[in-house]
Amino acid sequence: MSGGVLDAILAAVRFNDDGLVAAIAQQHDTGEVLMLAWMNAAALTETLETGRVCYWSRSRGALWRKGERSGQTQRLVELRVDCDGDTVLLRVDQEGVACHTGRRTCFYRAAAPGPGTGGLVEVVPVTTPPERLYG
Amino acid sequence: MSGGVLDAILAAVRFNDDGLVAAIAQQHDTGEVLMLAWMNAAALTETLETGRVCYWSRSRGALWRKGERSGQTQRLVELRVDCDGDTVLLRVDQEGVACHTGRRTCFYRAAAPGPGTGGLVEVVPVTTPPERLYG
Numbered sequence: 344m345s346g347g348v349l350d351a352i353l354a355a356v357r358f359n360d361d362g363l364v365a366a367i368a369q370q371h372d373t374g375e376v377l378m379l380a381w382m383n384a385a386a387l388t389e390t391l392e393t394g395r396v397c398y399w400s401r402s403r404g405a406l407w408r409k410g411e412r413s414g415q416t417q418r419l420v421e422l423r424v425d426c427d428g429d430t431v432l433l434r435v436d437q438e439g440v441a442c443h444t445g446r447r448t449c450f451y452r453a454a455a456p457g458p459g460t461g462g463l464v465e466v467v468p469v470t471t472p473p474e475r476l477y478g
Numbered sequence: 479m480s481g482g483v484l485d486a487i488l489a490a491v492r493f494n495d496d497g498l499v500a501a502i503a504q505q506h507d508t509g510e511v512l513m514l515a516w517m518n519a520a521a522l523t524e525t526l527e528t529g530r531v532c533y534w535s536r537s538r539g540a541l542w543r544k545g546e547r548s549g550q551t552q553r554l555v556e557l558r559v560d561c562d563g564d565t566v567l568l569r570v571d572q573e574g575v576a577c578h579t580g581r582r583t584c585f586y587r588a589a590a591p592g593p594g595t596g597g598l599v600e601v602v603p604v605t606t607p608p609e610r611l612y613g
Contacts, residue, residue, distance in 0.1 A: 348597040352589050355598055365514060367502055374509020379500060379565040394591040423585035424598060426577050430514040432585040442561050450558035450567040454487050456529040462483040463490055463559060 344392055352391065353384060357428035363399060364431055368441065371420040371434040377441035378449040380407075382431065394419050396433055413476040415439040445469040445476060479527055487526065488519060492563035498534060499566055503576065506555040506569040512576035513584040515542070517566065529554050531568055548611040550574040580604040580611060 356364050363381040370377060380398040382390070386406055389397045396417035400407035410416030416438045423432035442449040451467035454460050491499050498516040505512060515533040517525070521541055524532045531552035535542035545551030551573045558567035577584040586602035589595050 344591070344593055344595055348589075348595055351597045355587065365500060367511060367514065369509075369511055374504075376502060376504055376511065376567050379502065379514075379560065391589070391591050391595075419591045422589045422591065423601075424587045424589075425514065425584040426579050426581075426586070427584075430584075432511050444561050446561075449560040449562075449565075451561070452490065452559045454483075454526070454557045454559075456479070456526050456554045456557065458479055460479055460483055460526075462486045466558075 349388060349391060352422070352424070353387065355424050355428050356384075356387065356431065358384065359429065363401075364429060366398060366431050366433055368396065368417060368433045368435050368437070370437055372436075375448055376450060377417075377435070377437055377447070380409075387431070390419055390433075391422065396435055410438060413439075413443070415441065415471075415476065417441070440471050440476070443473065443476070445471045445473045484523060484526060487557070487559070488522065490559050490563050491519075491522065491566065493519065494564065498536075499564060501533060501566050501568055503531065503552060503568045503570050503572070505572055507571075510583055511585060512552075512570070512572055512582070515544075522566070525554055525568075526557065531570055545573060548574075548578070550576065550606075550611065552576070575606050575611070578608065578611070580606040580608045 366382045368377040383399040386397045386399045398407045417435040421434040446467045452463040453466045501517045503512040518534040521532045521534045531544045533542045552570040556569040581602045587598040588601045
């Protein structure tokens with residue numbers, strides 16, 4: 344990726360006061376929303392250049408190459424930027440499971456609106472036990 | 479929705495220091511990611527109780543009933559909460575267009591990773607002119 348093209352993409356992104364932009368990861372072919380994390384300019388640059396998704400870990404204060412411990416990497420298929428530039432949508436190919444709990448997606452608890460809802464119920468099973476991801 | 483059930487859902491959500499949680503809206507049947515916005519506890523409560531999506535507008539500092547000006551409302555089909563509770567996924571039925579630019583989704587600019595990318599290109603057309611939304 345040429346510096347000019349990369350600069351143009353970075354210029355379309357409005358990083359917040361902490362230098363971060365929200366990043367939604369979506370499985371590119373099924374449409375499944377997998378997770379939301381954050382990127383700084385370095386993480387976004389590395390992701391665009393390598394095609395392997397890299398976030399910024401707010402808890403660790405470090406670049407977080409998704410799957411660096413668990414092996415559950417994300418390959419970037421397409422990056423989208425929203426209308427006001429404060430969120431990016433990463434259309435990815437997720438290896439295995441996105442969630443540290445061993446589920447395909449982090450959004451595994453669901454509730455329906457209105458009266459008669461049963462509250463939050465788990466709707467996505469554990470497919471890879473966490474001890475196998477981080478053992 | 480009973481107070482107990484609502485309380486249980488709210489208890490699963492970890493609002494940030496500003497009292498907000500990130501909310502991703504996704505068209506429930508096509509999987510299209512439409513937008514990202516923010517909710518406070520009042521917005522989330524109203525959304526769950528009425529089934530009509532209400533956000534918190536950070537720029538206006540007020541509840542934002544999606545579509546209150548444009549008519550492009552969102553009906554909540556299912557709420558999902560992520561593993562650490564700091565993001566909710568709203569599976570919605572979007573009336574018309576989600577984006578104030580008149581496009582179905584706010585994520586209308588796309589780039590591919592790696593060398594040879596052409597930078598950001600528009601991949602979603604305007605289907606409702608903004609002047610018709612806000613005229």
